[in-house]
Amino acid sequence: MFHYPFNPSELSETAKLWWDLFGFYLAVALILGAVIYASLVLIPVLYSRSRKSVDEIKPGVVPGDRGKTLYLAMIVLLIIAAFMSIFVESYISVNKLASLIEDEYGVNVDNLEQLQPGEVDGALIIEVRAFQWGWTFIYPNGVESDVLYLPEDRLVIFKVTSDDVFHAFAIPDLRVKIDAIPGQVNTSWTIPEKPGTYRIQCYELCGVGHAEMITKAVVLPQDLFDFWYKSMGEELKGLEGKG
Numbered sequence: 001m002f003h004y005p006f007n008p009s010e011l012s013e014t015a016k017l018w019w020d021l022f023g024f025y026l027a028v029a030l031i032l033g034a035v036i037y038a039s040l041v042l043i044p045v046l047y048s049r050s051r052k053s054v055d056e057i058k059p060g061v062v063p064g065d066r067g068k069t070l071y072l073a074m075i076v077l078l079i080i081a082a083f084m085s086i087f088v089e090s091y092i093s094v095n096k097l098a099s100l101i102e103d104e105y106g107v108n109v110d111n112l113e114q115l116q117p118g119e120v121d122g123a124l125i126i127e128v129r130a131f132q133w134g135w136t137f138i139y140p141n142g143v144e145s146d147v148l149y150l151p152e153d154r155l156v157i158f159k160v161t162s163d164d165v166f167h168a169f170a171i172p173d174l175r176v177k178i179d180a181i182p183g184q185v186n187t188s189w190t191i192p193e194k195p196g197t198y199r200i201q202c203y204e205l206c207g208v209g210h211a212e213m214i215t216k217a218v219v220l221p222q223d224l225f226d227f228w229y230k231s232m233g234e235e236l237k238g239l240e241g242k243g
Ligand SMILES: [Cu+2]
Pocket: 130, 131, 166, 167, 168, 202, 203, 204, 205, 206, 210, 213
């Protein structure tokens, strides 16, 4: 598991994973870039030293010099190894986080579609409805809000859909992004790690109000979130009782 030492954000588990993978891809790209640019300089120098006349070079015939052929073969192998390492590292990192979540919450993050809104082993499932132009967040206790309140250090699962056209739900700081499609429910998740206020924005051009389709995610310490959640739920019950 590669850890990116310059990670500017430990705001959520998904953000941490994102930065670690970004760091790994960057390292691979830098190494590969260095080898390729060095080759651009080295190969003409190596070949020019052989001072072969144009008549000696025959199309389709590899020069007899094994050293240069070996050098080229190693570059090709390195490029293949670099791509393989990206696949392997991504697979290992994603699976490691998934198994941690499975241990803690009993939830398989590859299989969230089956879960129904409601609380599952301490995880919070929130329904996200996008519309032209805004957001509604519906909690398991029936509370609806246009600001997304989240508990710190708890698995939060988003069930995302749209009332009208294609939108995309995103909390960039927490590295959450998923399409909101009418007639379809897409699932995403995160574990917020730091209380604070983060921007929520639509990432799919959805009409003239697209740029203003902004709200905020407020991550609260668990006790504060529980207080908000309970008191809003009781208020809702009170209103329903009167009606
Ligand atoms: Cu939109």
